[in-house]
Amino acid sequence: MVHTGLFATSSEILTKAGxxxxxxxxxxxxxxxxxxxxxxxNVTCKKNFSDAYSTLNVDVKYLLSLAESNLVAxxxxxxxxxxxxxxxxxxxMLNVLRDGYQQAITVLKDYDNIDW
Numbered sequence: 001m002v003h004t005g006l007f008a009t010s011s012e013i014l015t016k017a018g019x020x021x022x023x024x025x026x027x028x029x030x031x032x033x034x035x036x037x038x039x040x041x042n043v044t045c046k047k048n049f050s051d052a053y054s055t056l057n058v059d060v061k062y063l064l065s066l067a068e069s070n071l072v073a074x075x076x077x078x079x080x081x082x083x084x085x086x087x088x089x090x091x092x093m094l095n096v097l098r099d100g101y102q103q104a105i106t107v108l109k110d111y112d113n114i115d116w
Contacts, residue, residue, distance in 0.1 A: 001027040005034030006050055007041070007061075008069035016073035018093055022080035033072045041067055045108045060108070067104035070097040 003010045010030050014021065041064065042048050049056065049064055056064075074097045081090040 004031045006053055007064040012069040013072045016069055017076040020083040021076050022083055025076045033075050037068050037071045063104045063108055067101050070101040073097050
């Protein structure tokens with residue numbers, strides 16, 4: 001199956017999920033999660049980045065990639081933590097990814113106030 005996510009690649013997402021992620025994370029499931037997260041980002045930021053994606057500055061695209069890949073990786077990790085060496089390892093990864101997601105969203109929400 002071909003990856004259909006707009007903001008982030010499967011490779012970025014699985015890299016952030018780490019080497020111990022559950023193999024249930026097929027391309028089809030990643031695509032579903034990407035669509036959900038892209039909608040969430042658009043609504044949270046009150047701007048439809050998906051429709052304007054081709055015209056966005058590269059910095060904005062990287063922030064969108066950061067936000068989406070972090071949140072989808074969080075969903076993958078939290079779906080099954082059994083493969084990680086400990087729940088603490090998985091939780092630490094979730095904390096780091098959450099912080100990166102929140103930072104990217106904070107900047108993207110101020111999109112109209114920034115001179116790119």
